[in-house]
Amino acid sequence: MNIVVLGIDLGKTLCSLVGLDREGAVVLRRRIRRASLTAFVEKQSHCIIGMEACCGAHHLARQFDSLGHNVRLMPPEYVKPYVKSHKNDDRDAEAIAEAATRPTMRFVPIKSEEQLDVQTLHRARERLVGTRTALINQLRGVLFDRGIVIARGRPKLSLWLRENLPDNTLLTARMRQLVDDMVDELHSLDHRIKQLDQEFEALAKSDQRARLLRSVPGIGALNATALAAAVGDVSAFAKGRDFAAWLGLVPRQITTGGKPRLSGISKRGSTYMRVLLIHGARAALPYLARMDTQLDAWLQALLKRAKRNVVVVALANKLARIAWAVMSNQRPYEAAMASKG
Structure with missing residues (x-):
């Protein structure tokens, strides 16, 4: 039995396993107690192990990674389209195994x-x-x-x-x-x-990354530690907009009467981190609006045509992009560079 991909549907006491070979055919279906899962995986040859990023997944992912396996964690909502009808634990494990092989799948970094x-x-x-x-x-x-x-x-x-x-x-x-x-x-x-x-x-x-983040206006100890803990490899985001979208701070684009316009933010990702950034932006707005920088000019123009709460969320989006630039470049924030975030 040559297992190339192993999909695991995690449960509190029982886990469902589905193994795929190189052709994608199912060669293993098994239910195993969670306490025995690590011992079972240890006996397998190195393979891709797919799991949903749920409670306890990061702990098991670190164990499997130390055994030499290629562990891939995925958001549950990205696995759902691969689940066949009449959902059950076995079909969930099969969907996880299939989703783990998709070249365009977005994986969750394993947290320490x-x-x-x-x-x-x-x-x-x-x-x-x-x-x-x-x-x-x-x-x-x-x-x-x-x-x-x-x-x-x-x-x-x-x-x-x-x-x-x-x-x-x-x-x-x-x-x-x-x-x-x-x-x-x-x-x-x-x-x-x-x-x-x-x-x-x-x-x-x-923490070095948190110290850099604290140089950004509106980001204090709470915001800095939360972002530093949530973001693993910052290179996973190609640009600041991707990072802001990951936090749910990018507005959705809708079409009305054949004309595209921006709607509310997507509100994806961590609600807690998004709230921290928005509150930080609300506190920093009066200070930043008085600064003689390009960011000040952008805020003043935005305040003239939009409501204050809209400006606060837009500023939170901007601060998220700046935070990405700070973490990517490993340099503290400089006010003159705000428009380049």
Whole structure:
């Protein structure tokens, strides 16, 4: 049995395997426990191993790569067209094996343990921020039910809690205790988020690529570490537009009345990284619009004909292109080169 391509449909406990020979014919169909998968692959001669880029795939990909196999990870949406009717695990594995042989297929770079560690820290911080936001909204709702109206925004809530909560008589004793507990929980979340921010700051200083990215306006420690961890080989992107499209920041082109026009961005790729770049662009826009550079002229002209939120997203696209140029050239950002990104 000469297996040239091995497609693996990963599951939590059971995995489906399909092996193809040089002619593309199926020579192996098997279901195997995930715990025994590495031992099975180790016995096979060097071949192409295709898997979907899902949870746990990068860990197995590193193991298979160390055994000498050519591992190819693919986005699940790119594998779906190769699945035959009556979908099941076996047909999924066969589709993965077939997709792995396509010359135009786009493969996902295998992430190292360090990259996955940084991405996990970002997910943990995102969860904490979401919990904090939900807690703030609940706290404002509890107070609103007692006739206490607090304007939106964390600073205004903090100011009211500091100045009015100690002497407030609109809350019952039990509600006062509940609000105190929620405030203590809020302070605890703030402390944990601050600790993660300090860790990201240290990571951004120790990583060379993150240090270069921080030279770009609107990219701080969070953006720099997230981009550095997500991007493996930057040469996989031929130009800055490809990198921006990978982040989902390139507008879609539609035709209306026979005339092409630009619509909203594609929103492909990582939502988290796209949000970080857009928020970074929003914070950097007032500063960049005052600079005496070609980027300033471009922003001023764009602000005259487009809404501010549209300009923010366009600037995020521009910053993504600049970030690609910085990583590709291994040089910090220079304002005079902004128009060449």
